[in-house]
Amino acid sequence: MSTKSTYTEQELISLLKSNNREAFEYLYDHYSPALYGIILKIVKDEDSAADVMQDAFLKIWKNIGSYNAEKGTLFTWILNVARNTAIDRLRYEFKTDKILHLDSVSDGQLIGASIFNPIPATIDLRSIVERLLPERKILIDLVYFQGYTHEEVSQNLSIPLGTVKSRIRKALQELREVFSVQQNEVIFA
Numbered sequence: 001m002s003t004k005s006t007y008t009e010q011e012l013i014s015l016l017k018s019n020n021r022e023a024f025e026y027l028y029d030h031y032s033p034a035l036y037g038i039i040l041k042i043v044k045d046e047d048s049a050a051d052v053m054q055d056a057f058l059k060i061w062k063n064i065g066s067y068n069a070e071k072g073t074l075f076t077w078i079l080n081v082a083r084n085t086a087i088d089r090l091r092y093e094f095k096t097d098k099i100l101h102l103d104s105v106s107d108g109q110l111i112g113a114s115i116f117n118p119i120p121a122t123i124d125l126r127s128i129v130e131r132l133l134p135e136r137k138i139l140i141d142l143v144y145f146q147g148y149t150h151e152e153v154s155q156n157l158s159i160p161l162g163t164v165k166s167r168i169r170k171a172l173q174e175l176r177e178v179f180s181v182q183q184n185e186v187i188f189a
Contacts, residue, residue, distance in 0.1 A: 009074055016064045028057060031075065035082040042086035052089050056082040072156070087147055128178055129171075136171035139164060 007015065007026060015023035035056065040049040059081050067077050129140050138157075142148045150168070154161040 013064075013067065013069065013074055017067075019061075024057075024061060027060070027078070031078060032057075034075075035079065038079065039082055039086045042083065043089055048089060048093075049086075052086045053082070055089075056085040059085060084147070128175065131178075132171050132174060136167050136174070139168050140171050140175075143168060 007023070012023055012027065016027065032053065036049060036053050039052045039056070040046065043049050043052055056078075060078050063081070067074065071077075126145070129137055129145075132140065139153060142153045142156075143150065148156070150161060150164050153159070154164045157164075
């Protein structure tokens, strides 16, 4: 057991980066209840949440060297590691549970189906998003590509929540205009 009952954030980070076992025990003891609550909200199953929690702390232990205090607090970093681990678990479970068996579709079922032929230049969504104004582009990236909530983006970028939502709405309107051109590209067989 740890001989010290509390650490400053700087002390804790320094000890964690030097792979101090007592510091990791302290981190687990003091942060695991909050992380478990977040994980459980995402995966919605206690057994899966326990597995994800173990995976998250393993990732924290292996990647603590990449923590950068200039980008946020230690808690924010470990919270993002735990949250991303939970989201990865959901994606994996969804992918393995929802495997399509294409050989079970008969030719008769395919007749009359619409076929979408996108313009090759528009296949890469990120390149389309790059065309947006910078203040809209970063929000779309954070929310849709990195999985942040509007509230998290608001807090992390110190922008009012209403501004975040209105900029995202405007960006989506611009993206709809880009894709409305492609609606003419749908061919019906």
